[in-house]
Amino acid sequence: MQSIIPVKLPQNSYEIHIATNGLSDIGKKAQSLNIGKKILVISNPEIFNFYGQTTLDSLTKAGFDVNYHLIPAGESYKNLESIRTIYDVALNLRLERNSTMVALGGGVIGDMTGFAAATWLRGINFIQIPTSLLSMVDASVGGKTGVNHPQGKNLIGAFYQPKLVLIDPVVLKTLPEREFRAGMAEVIKYGVIWDNQLFDRLESASKLNSLDVLDTELLSYILQRSCSAKAEVVSQDEREGGLRAILNYGHTIAHGVESLTNYEKYVHGEAVAIGMVFAGKIALRAGLWTKTEAQRQDDLIAKTGLPTQIPLDLDPEKLIASLQLDKKVKAGKVRFILPEKIGKVIITDEITSEFLRSCF
Numbered sequence: 001m002q003s004i005i006p007v008k009l010p011q012n013s014y015e016i017h018i019a020t021n022g023l024s025d026i027g028k029k030a031q032s033l034n035i036g037k038k039i040l041v042i043s044n045p046e047i048f049n050f051y052g053q054t055t056l057d058s059l060t061k062a063g064f065d066v067n068y069h070l071i072p073a074g075e076s077y078k079n080l081e082s083i084r085t086i087y088d089v090a091l092n093l094r095l096e097r098n099s100t101m102v103a104l105g106g107g108v109i110g111d112m113t114g115f116a117a118a119t120w121l122r123g124i125n126f127i128q129i130p131t132s133l134l135s136m137v138d139a140s141v142g143g144k145t146g147v148n149h150p151q152g153k154n155l156i157g158a159f160y161q162p163k164l165v166l167i168d169p170v171v172l173k174t175l176p177e178r179e180f181r182a183g184m185a186e187v188i189k190y191g192v193i194w195d196n197q198l199f200d201r202l203e204s205a206s207k208l209n210s211l212d213v214l215d216t217e218l219l220s221y222i223l224q225r226s227c228s229a230k231a232e233v234v235s236q237d238e239r240e241g242g243l244r245a246i247l248n249y250g251h252t253i254a255h256g257v258e259s260l261t262n263y264e265k266y267v268h269g270e271a272v273a274i275g276m277v278f279a280g281k282i283a284l285r286a287g288l289w290t291k292t293e294a295q296r297q298d299d300l301i302a303k304t305g306l307p308t309q310i311p312l313d314l315d316p317e318k319l320i321a322s323l324q325l326d327k328k329v330k331a332g333k334v335r336f337i338l339p340e341k342i343g344k345v346i347i348t349d350e351i352t353s354e355f356l357r358s359c360f
């Protein structure tokens with residue numbers, strides 16, 4: 001599998017390379033970017049254990065002066081303290097304006113490395129090597145970088161585009177199955193918001209609930225279509241002035257569910273799956289789409305082994321109240337992304353709390 005998807009932007013366009021065993025070619029790919037000699041690879045111990053040596057060897061062989069820095073795995077380390085440890089290493093290594101940080105890991109490593117690269121010396125080069133399905137199809141593309149504040153997720157950050165995204169599907173073999181399914185929630189999202197052919201293809205697969213049941217061709221199709229969807233949306237609206245908000249389909253409810261369950265019960269993709277099913281219900285009640293289409297979406301989510309229901313012990317009133325804290329609330333109005341049909345959504349702030357109440 002070898003394909004290149006361009007992310008076309010007014011400034012700083014770049015490419016997503018999807019390449020089987022591409023990790024061992026990262027050195028050559030980096031050479032072609034016209035960057036300086038110094039590279040700092042940022043990863044976590046687990047991922048580095050699997051893929052660090054291949055990455056370092058390839059970069060060293062290509063003539064780069066390579067170092068690495070590891071941050072413990074997990075969302076709880078996605079904070080300014082971890083960023084400070086990256087700055088300390090950057091200082092010791094005397095990284096320069098043309099030096100490069102490489103993110104080798106999932107969304108947490110990618111977001112933090114991007115933020116450190118955006119801010120060190122007011123911006124140095126940055127390459128994304130995502131290792132989870134979720135970061136391959138979503139977090140690594142589009143330039144959202146940042147860390148959490150104790151009061152909320154991703155409150156500190158910057159839009160900062162990488163020079164290259166390298167996706168090597170082979171690394172998915174070490175991804176836990178639950179994380180694989182969580183990534184599939186974002187893949188299904190692209191089917192609903194943008195690409196009805198992707199949706200149809202997923203629908204016609206007999207099973208989707210683990211990497212083992214996907215043939216290489218389907219996996220390749222999933223990666224290509226998801227990255228293309230994200231690239232097209234980001235190309236049209238890099239800084240989320242309008243269209244890009246559709247990428248948050250399912251996320252309004254998801255954020256409420258995640259925060260009310262203390263980020264412990266669900267991983268992000270699972271909460272997004274629940275959020276998409278609920279958004280589908282709102283759209284149905286609002287007469288935006290048909291029962292058949294809502295059912296198709298819910299069946300596909302269920303087939304992937306993802307949860308579909310808001311937990312019964314979660315108080316609807318608390319959930320409705322929590323939506324007011326969403327980053328995207330404007331003038332007190334909660335913004336929803338709602339489907340009109342498979343492959344097309346609208347953005348609306350006209351869903352009242354009362355209407356929401358009637359959807360439970």
Ligand code: GLY
Binds near residue numbers: 138139142144248
């Ligand atoms: N994950 C949503 C976005 O990149 O805009």
